[in-house]
Amino acid sequence: MWLHKYDYLASVDDDWFPGSIERTHHKGPFPAEKMCSLSLFPPPLALGQSTLCESNNELLPGSNTEDRAKQDTSPLSLYFPRESLKLHSRTESSSKAAFLDHSETLWMRSAAAWRDGGLSGLLTEITNSNTEVPKWLSVSSGCTLALLQRVSSFHGSLFPHLTLSSENMIAEFSQVLNWSDCVVRAFAWHPHTDKFAVALLDDSIKIYNPKSATTPTLKHRLQRSVAAVQWKPLCASALAVACQNCLLVWHVDPCSLSTRPSSGCAQVLSHPGHSPVTSIAWSPNGSLLVSASPMDTAIMVWDVAAESCVPLQRVGGGGVTFLSWSPDGSHVLASTPSALFRVWETRMWTCERWPCMKGRCQSGCWSPDGSRLLFTVQGEMVIYALTFTDAPGISSGTSKGSQAAAVVADLSETTFNTPDGDIILGGEIQSIAWDPRGERLAVILQGDPQAADRPAIIAVFKTRTNPIFELLPCGFVQGEADAEPRLMQFHPNFQHGALLTVCWSNGRITHVPFYFLSTAVPHFGLSGSPLLPRPQERPSALANQSLFSEFIS
């Protein structure tokens, strides 16, 4: 369960009313019974059907053929078959032994080893070439090497993730399900326009814009193992890319007709010890960029134009894996590989520590006003919520947060009877996303890749933040029969509701619109009504049942 901010177990507050099924107040650290949110969901679609859109409070299925026909005509639906990508068959390091000229002198080899592998590489080289060096040197370097390995293995036993290779580390901490096997490795909508960037398995990035015929392809020598991409807000051209060894910031002129911008258009931002970069986040006002690496305990705050960075170092955690900047710009969530995450306040850059009981914070998202943080913890099947209320006026430094997180949804496994047999949905959560209006919450459930009846799936909740926070079931978003969702993102300014873009395991990118009238934003006649006709509000019995609501005491 959940630890208090000040290190003792906290009960779920009375104000937090956990679910409408059991209607029991949870007192004490562990909930007496599981509340199962997924059982209230409408059953998933039959095999061969995929979700088309939400209209009139229902997720409408589309059969595969008509769905595909519709998708192929839509300019923004893309398909990247795995076969079409030219992949690197072998990494550079594995081919090193085959090409290295072993007749080089010891000095040359030592220099090369120093360059490639640093101190340990040099020591290994000296130890291995014991015929050419004096005995005392090889013995002493062997001893030093052993000592170094001991120390690093001790360090690694404290923080097991440090022993991973950088590719595996990205896969471990990425928001993308099964990142290493993913054709589309990262995806980002532009915050203001209808263009998006797609990072592919072959380390290239393509930019699609429905208003322009050219799709620029970005390639760079340093652009390897892209873990995340994000467009700079309040800018038309800048795209930040988190790579294996550095950060790249591309400046892609939207008016340029070039399909292959040169690598001179990219700024390279790197800091020793800060790689691989697994997560990046632009500040919503476009001035700063933060980046995180599981190898580095500091998060970097970059002034991109000046190419300078300020490391924000805190002891504990062993690295930083995931960052998320709240939409109002006041807070940044930074999770670490150990059972601890921090919430930074961006005015004076101080942080709150939030230790968890079970595992690391896997994913998180902010409500549009930045007052509420939803997050998930590895090893648990629930979504937690934290509220932050900033004191109005000159609130310097400390932000008043709640003292403990509350469980808002339980996504433990639930069996559904479908015509094709029982399937079990639920389990651990890979990533969560909240649409920019705060009305739909999408969750990728990891499922079990081994078991056929436990697929990964996207569950969508309806949410309401005003006047009280409520969570209602919406439904499951499914793709084609053989495809499982890998990553998703909401369109930042979709006119008629919310638009969820999903990248599937077969290389397809689809967009699922949710048509609804927003309760938060008043609608004017000009701004357009929803596309689909809405004869009447026809609330289904299921959809109206609230899963979670915050009672005003």
Place this chain on the structure above:
Amino acid sequence: MYSTEQSCWFIRKVICWRAAASIAWAVLLLPPITAVFVILSRFSLLHPIHTISECFSLLTSASAIFSFILLCGVILMVGFLNLEYYTVIPTIACSKIALLGQLLHPRQILNSLAHCIMGIVVAWSCAVTIGGRYETLGYTCMQSEGSPQMCLNEYHLVFLLAGAFVGLSHSLLGVIHNMNYVSFHTVQQYKYLRFKGSLPLVVKCSATQALYSVRNFIIVYFFLGYIPRVWICKTLNLHLNSSVHPLDSIAGLLDLSLLYQLWISATFLLFTWYITLLLFRIFVTEVYSFPVQSSFTEDAHQCLPKVVTDRKPIILKFLALQDLALLSQHSPSRRYDVFSLSQPGGHPHNWNAISRECLSLLADLTQRLVGYHDTVATNGRAKSLSTGSERKTSSETSVISGSEEFMSPRPNMLMKTPASVFARSIAGGPQSPLTAPFTPDLDSPFASPALRRLTAPVEQCSPWHGSVQSPHIMRREPKLWSTSTDAQVNGSPPPPSPASVPSPQQEPSKPSLLAQFLQNRKEQLPEASSQALFADSQAHIWALEGLSYLVQASFSEDQFGVVQTTLPSILGCMLVLQEAVDRHFKLPHASSKPLRSSSSMGDSNYKTLRFALRATLKTSIYRITTTFGDHLNAVQMSAEHRKRLQQFLEYKE
């Protein structure tokens, strides 16, 4: 005058206290640093316990306390020099000779001398603390004939000389790396956290810098060491011990223990000085929150709208602009004050003062860029037209479109160069030669009379001389892009009215050979000239941020519509500046990235200010266009600006 009185209150009440606090902290940090130094300098692997007990007894001895008091004095002095020499606008030497001029400026020579002496004092303290063979300058030795006499202890002498050398090189490198430049950070942090974050960098910098300095010192001592040795012997009537190796030989200098002690002492010296500098920077750049409006009239001169328009202590202006940028971003209650109307009368005085000042800053920059672009050939060097052939001495003023309305009437002499706009002075008159630190002036010995005559008219024709000048009258002779213009050249303050600049009617004289040689050395470095152009752009960045955030907030917070009246001019000003910046970045040298050196205490922030300005400018325009969207179509503006704005509305910039 009123303005000097104002500058006094801020310097007196804020800056001095901040400097004092930073020095106090540096002094407080001295005991632990000294303890670490003592342990490191006397440590022996074989007797660790013995070393530590010895160190403790040493630290409590009388001589240690005396040398500690000396070190405190040195820290006080360093802190005072920091306060005296700091600048928020770097002086960028645009040519090699300008750099030389900076190094040989009397004020700088004074600084170097002070650092030399302080270096000797610190080195003496170190030598005494380390003790053993380094402790005294003289010792009794037996000569060959058996009579005891005082001999020179060369180890001690080497220590003192090394201290002087490290002090001198610290001072000179300070000029080259602009170490007196205090930059403001975009990321606000508490002082303690910022200090903690920069500490590893300071350790690294002082260690590497000490290594280089000691290396250079040894080379110098190897060749020239006999001079001070003989001189000391002669003046103090000491003898040289012939049985001991002289140290300016290879064998003498390859003494590893000596080298280690030299290095650790130099590291100690630089570390204490850098710590003092770092604390000074952290304290001085701390955000100062000015009240937006005060209910008491006697405090009115301390309020933000008034303070922003002041230009006397430039640090005040910078802190005010920083505060403006932060309040516009974070503080709704203070924004409310900005948008409020005056009580009797109902005029938006606060907003008017702030917006007018920000716009005039931006208009200044636009003009400067336009002027620069017209004088500079596409390769970044100055256009070389035949000397004096088309020198016009007209003082006609024409108008750069869209910018004249923001020019507030102000003394002309304050607008000539970045350095002179913001020439910092502590309650001194503007013409005092000591007010602009390190300003290379032509009074330096390197300026020959001929050169001085050559350059004087050029200075008159700086593109930002006078309030506005048409581009076509600025094509003249090779231009100095050093920031060394202004009153010192003419010897008298320029006339205050922008429209009547009297120009000396001088016939160009034939330059002498020396002058030509110097002229070649004066050839400007293209990138440096671009850096110098944007040297004070931190102020512009804050002005842009402040304006754009205020305009953004006005969409929902401005009850009386005070911002609406200025919106066209704000947009116009930003678009004109955007155009000028775009043109500037088309020059080949402007967009080349400077190399960043991380192992120097000098802040190289100023090298990238132009990129920061460009990014901030675009973001600011986008901030306004995304907030207002199609409503901007109702704003009055010229067709050209509207076309430009449409690009922003469609996200095509």
